[in-house]
Amino acid sequence: xxxxxxxxxxxxxxxxxxxxxxxxxxxxxxxxxxxxxxxxxxxxxxxxxxxxxxxxxxxxxxxxxxxxxxxxxxxxxxxxxxxxxxxxxxxxxxxxxxxxxxxxxxxxxxxxxxxxxxxxxxxxxxxxxxxxxxxxxxxxxxxxxxxxxxxxxxxxxxxxxxxxxxxxxxxxxxxxxxxxxxxxxxxxxxxxxxxxxxxxxxxxxxxxxxxxxxxxxxxxxxxxxxxxxxxxxxxxxxxxxxxxxxxxxxxxxxxxxxxxxxxxxxxxxxxxxxxxxxxxxxxxxxxxxxxxxxxxxxxxxxxxxxxxxxxxxxxxxxxxxxxxxxxxxxxxxxxxxxxxxxxxxxxxxxxxxxxxxxxxxxxxxxxxxxxxxxxxxxxxxxxxxxxxxxxxxxxxxxxxxxxxxxxxxxxxxxxxxxxxxxxxxxxxxxxxxxxxxxxxxxxxxxxxxxxxxxxxxxxxxxxxxxxxxxxxxxxxxxxxxxxxxxxxxxxxxxxxxxxxxxxxxxxxxxxxx
Amino acid sequence: xxxxxxxxxxxxxxxxxxxxxxxxxxxxxxxxxxxxxxxxxxxxxxxxxxxxxxxxxxxxxxxxxxxxxxxxxxxxxxxxxxxxxxxxxxxxxxxxxxxxxxxxxxxxxxxxxxxxxxxxxxxxxxx
Numbered sequence: 001x002x003x004x005x006x007x008x009x010x011x012x013x014x015x016x017x018x019x020x021x022x023x024x025x026x027x028x029x030x031x032x033x034x035x036x037x038x039x040x041x042x043x044x045x046x047x048x049x050x051x052x053x054x055x056x057x058x059x060x061x062x063x064x065x066x067x068x069x070x071x072x073x074x075x076x077x078x079x080x081x082x083x084x085x086x087x088x089x090x091x092x093x094x095x096x097x098x099x100x101x102x103x104x105x106x107x108x109x110x111x112x113x114x115x116x117x118x119x120x121x122x123x124x125x126x127x128x129x130x131x132x133x134x135x136x137x138x139x140x141x142x143x144x145x146x147x148x149x150x151x152x153x154x155x156x157x158x159x160x161x162x163x164x165x166x167x168x169x170x171x172x173x174x175x176x177x178x179x180x181x182x183x184x185x186x187x188x189x190x191x192x193x194x195x196x197x198x199x200x201x202x203x204x205x206x207x208x209x210x211x212x213x214x215x216x217x218x219x220x221x222x223x224x225x226x227x228x229x230x231x232x233x234x235x236x237x238x239x240x241x242x243x244x245x246x247x248x249x250x251x252x253x254x255x256x257x258x259x260x261x262x263x264x265x266x267x268x269x270x271x272x273x274x275x276x277x278x279x280x281x282x283x284x285x286x287x288x289x290x291x292x293x294x295x296x297x298x299x300x301x302x303x304x305x306x307x308x309x310x311x312x313x314x315x316x317x318x319x320x321x322x323x324x325x326x327x328x329x330x331x332x333x334x335x336x337x338x339x340x341x342x343x344x345x346x347x348x349x350x351x352x353x354x355x356x357x358x359x360x361x362x363x364x365x366x367x368x369x370x371x372x373x374x375x376x377x378x379x380x381x382x383x384x385x386x387x388x389x390x391x392x393x394x395x396x397x398x399x400x401x402x403x404x405x406x407x408x409x410x411x412x413x414x415x416x417x418x419x420x421x422x423x424x425x426x427x428x429x430x431x432x433x434x435x436x437x438x439x440x441x442x443x444x445x446x447x448x449x450x451x452x453x454x455x456x457x458x459x460x461x462x463x464x465x466x467x468x469x470x471x472x473x474x475x476x477x478x479x480x481x482x483x484x485x486x487x488x489x490x491x492x493x494x495x496x497x498x499x500x501x502x503x504x505x506x507x508x509x510x511x512x513x
Numbered sequence: 514x515x516x517x518x519x520x521x522x523x524x525x526x527x528x529x530x531x532x533x534x535x536x537x538x539x540x541x542x543x544x545x546x547x548x549x550x551x552x553x554x555x556x557x558x559x560x561x562x563x564x565x566x567x568x569x570x571x572x573x574x575x576x577x578x579x580x581x582x583x584x585x586x587x588x589x590x591x592x593x594x595x596x597x598x599x600x601x602x603x604x605x606x607x608x609x610x611x612x613x614x615x616x617x618x619x620x621x622x623x624x625x626x627x628x629x630x631x632x633x634x635x636x637x638x639x640x
Contacts, residue, residue, distance in 0.1 A: 018634055020626035027620065040621040069519050087623075 026071065026088040028052060034079045034239050035284040036061060038071045038088050047134055049091045054081040060111070061088075062095050062241065065285050072285045074241040076111060097249045098128035099256035104200065107217060107231040110242045110249040115233060116217075131252040133245060137307035144313040146347075148196060149378045150265065150322050153189025153435020154182060156365040156428040159387035159445060160394075161350055164378030165199070165263050166311025166320040170342055172327045172334065173352030177364050179326045181432040182350065183267040184216060186324065188223045189435035190265065195380075195488055199263035199322070201229040204250035206243050207273035210235045219433065243277035251308050254321050258310070261317035266309075270326035271302060275338045292337045299341050306345050334369075348372040362429060367394050380438050381489040386445040390424060393449070397421020423448055426461045436469075439484040443472050443498065446490070452502045464509070471505050515550040522562035529563075530570055564601065565619070573599030579607050579615040581628075592616075 026040030036052065044050065044063045050073055052059045059082055065072030075082060097112035100122065107116035110133075114121050122128045146164030163169045171179045187201045203220075205213050213233050220226045230253060234246035247268045254264040268274070275298060282295035290296050302325075309323035327342050332354065334343065343349055348371045357364035376384075400418050403410060410418070427448045430436070436444075444465060447453050456464045472481055480501060483494050490498070521543070528539050547553045565575045576596055578584065583606055584592070592614070593602055607615075612628035 013635075016635060018631050020624050022618075022622055022624050024621065025617070025623035042621050 024090050026050075026090075028082060028084050028086045028088060029070065031079075031082050031084055033284050034075050034241065035281070036073050036075060036082060036088075038073055039069065041071045041088060041090055044071050044090055045094060047094045049093050049095050051089045051091060052082055053087045053089065054083065056081040062245075063090075064281070065287070074281055074285075075239065076241050076245075079239065093130075095133045095245070096130040097133060097252050098122060099131045099253050100126075100128050102126075102128075103230045103253060104228060105226045105230070107213075107233055109238070110232060110234050110245040112249065129256065131256050133248040133252050134304075135252065135255065135308065137304070138310045138312060138316075142312055142316045143310050146311050146374045146378050148263075148311075148320070149375075149380050149438075150186075150199070150263075151189060151193050151380070151438045152182065152186040153192070153437065154185055154363055155430055155436060155441050155444070156363055156367070157182070157350060158380075158438060158441055159383055159428075160367050160391050161348065161365070161370045161372040162375035162379035162383070163322065163324075163372060164311070164375045165196075165322050166309060167348070167372070167374055167378075168306045168309045168323040168325065168346040169372060169375070170325050170327060170346040170349040171352070172329060172339060172343070172349050173364070174329050174332055174354045177352040177354050177357050178362060178432065179328070179352060180216070180269055182352075182363060183269060183324055183326065184219060185432060185435045186265065187220060187229055187267070188225050188433070189437075190228065191224060192435070192437050195438075195485060197263060198228050199265045199320075200254070200257045201225070202232060202250045202254050202264065202266040203229060204232045204234075204246050204266065204268050206234050206246050206268065206270060207236050207277065208233075208269065210237065223433070240277040240280045243274055244281060247271065247274055247305050251305060251321070251323075255308065258312065258319035258321045259317065261312075261319045263319065264321045266321060266323050268305075268323065268325040270328050271342060272328045272338055275301065294337060298338070299345075302338075302342055303345050306342075347374045360429070361425060362432070365428075367391060368398065382442040382484050382487075383438055383445065385490050386442050386449060389449060390445065393417075393420055394424055397424065419454065422458050423453060423461065426458055427453075427465065429462070437481075437485070439481045440469055440472065442484050442490060443480065444468065446495075446498060447502050450499075450502075452506065455506075467509055468505060471508070472501070476501050514552050514555065516552070518555055518558045518562055521547070521552070521559045522566055525559070526563045526566035526570065529567060568599070568601045569619070571599055573597060573601060574619050575601045576603065577617040578602065578604045579610060579617065579627075580604070581608050581610050581612050582606065584614075 024041060024043055026038040028036050029039045030037035044066060046063060046066055048063045050061050050063055052061055052075065059075055059077040061073040061075045063071050063073045102121050106114055106118065106121055108121065109115050146166045148165040150163045150165045151158050152163060157163065171182055173179050187203065190198050190201060213235055217231060220229055232246055232250040234242040250266055254266045257264045275294065278298065278301055279294050283289060283293065287295045306323055306325065309321045311320040312318055325342060325346065327339050329336065329339055351366045351369040352364045353366045354364070356366060396417055397420065400414060404418055427444060447468060453461065453464060480494060480498055484490060525539065525543050529536055547556055568575055578592055584604060589604070596602060610627040610629045613626045615627050616624040
């Protein structure tokens with residue numbers, strides 16, 4: 001053994017060549033709060049990776065501000081070792097991350113380094129492909145319109161705010177309203193959506209507590225979702241530049257899979273924190289502040305990121321990148337700077353309200369303020385057919401809601417509408433971590449909207465829904481659920497069977513005679 | 514600071530380049546201005562930068578030779594011969610580089626032939 005080591009060392013020493021050559025170089029002239037000012041580096045590119053040679057080892061940094069005589073850079077590693085006078089070397093490469101299918105199931109930081117303790121991502125001999133962190137979104141010519149659904153498994157969303165593959169749908173709401181839960185449930189649901197290929201899911205977490213991240217990873221692992229998921233984590237303890245970079249790194253990884261013709265779902269949790277990190281970096285780099293002290297290019301920060309979500313046409317592989325950015329509002333204020341920016345960039349939003357949440361309506365989706373601008377084109381026909389009237393009925397109910405207390409004094413038609421509204425609200429409730437397949441959703445919505453559940457008291461509806469699901473899964477798996485799943489549609493024949501089965505169900509559970 | 518080092522240096526260098534015979538007079542005036550602006554603390558940096566700009570204007574480069582110990586006359590002459598007579602050659606001593614020499618040109622390019630770097634590179638190989 002020792003002989004082998006000696007031989008190896010001997011070979012390495014013999015083969016050690018070190019020719020000194022002319023290299024570009026710079027020097028740190030100012031260092032504060034993770035930001036360094038460098039003299040020299042006249043040839044540096046914007047977003048170029050540079051190395052600061054400190055006494056404790058090299059620290060990576062990115063060139064941000066290219067000024068007349070200096071370069072402003074932000075450190076990505078341990079900043080405490082950086083001192084004035086340290087030598088700085090350019091790498092000649094713009095910031096990029098290694099990509100490949102080896103990343104699936106792993107937890108990495110925004111630089112592509114593993115942080116899950118499972119060792120190196122790429123084996124020693126492998127030469128991973130590097131994708132630049134910043135890249136222009138696909139052009140008009142290579143795109144096609146959104147046409148394939150991406151089921152979230154959440155009834156309120158799949159029925160009223162459908163999401164298509166390649167869409168950008170914002171999840172917006174106050175703290176503690178269930179934004180992350182929607183995102184996680186969507187990831188979990190992907191494995192049960194067998195009608196379409198399972199997308200690669202990328203969960204980008206920005207500025208969250210490590211304990212929260214650990215909990216989310218555990219949930220995903222327990223549900224078997226880590227088999228197709230990559231977590232890009234910039235936890236609260238990491239420096240602001242990593243918070244800023246995390247969404248771009250995640251997208252670069254997503255683009256690799258999209259270029260391979262695969263579907264990708266990426267979740268940015270959340271972009272308000274990323275904007276705050278970018279504000280910090282910009283202010284430290286002395287860029288002029290604008291509204292709410294954000295720099296002038298804050299809109300471009302998010303627009304260039306979300307423009308990278310796309311559905312590619314067949315000639316270009318047909319892959320897609322669906323983005324679900326999350327924005328946290330303060331006291332429900334959607335008219336703040338960042339929320340309005342991101343609302344205008346995305347193709348719709350899912351608005352979660354804390355009032356609804358505390359009333360027990362969970363997921364707390366406000367159907368009136370939530371929209372999906374392109375998703376309806378991709379909605380599965382079966383759900384479209386049965387839940388088409390859902391939004392309208394809910395809106396009518398909201399108008400009449402004020403009269404609920406006086407229900408006994410109202411006419412029959414109004415009373416019915418109120419009853420139907422309450423039933424819909426009850427049906428749309430769903431616990432977290434329990435996404436429902438679209439075929440089951442079709443059956444539930446059919447039963448609710450065709451009046452099959454009208455006779456059931458509201459407080460017993462949850463139980464009835466569970467029984468209904470169970471009944472269909474056990475007795476009608478093949479001819480009803482199976483055929484909806486395979487065709488994605490509710491044919492007349494299946495509808496007839498469904499009707500009969502529902503009548504039978506009501507008799508069996510003893511609701512009607 | 515009222516103005517940056519670069520701005521002072523550029524103004525001074527450009528004035529001298531136009532009328533080199535007025536060097537002494539301009540220098541005095543610059544010192545007065547620096548005092549008036551309370552910027553005299555960075556005078557050394559300004560002169561060094563101005564000198565660099567003047568050398569660059571005349572087609573030369575500012576070369577800094579860094580060595581672990583003071584260079585002998587012979588070594589210095591040998592190294593000087595490698596550069597153009599228009600270049601400004603400065604020397605500095607930095608024991609941390611252990612041995613060899615580091616040549617910095619215009620603060621932007623470097624030829625690092627120091628023992629310190631060689632050792633670091635050797636250790637990076639995992640030896």
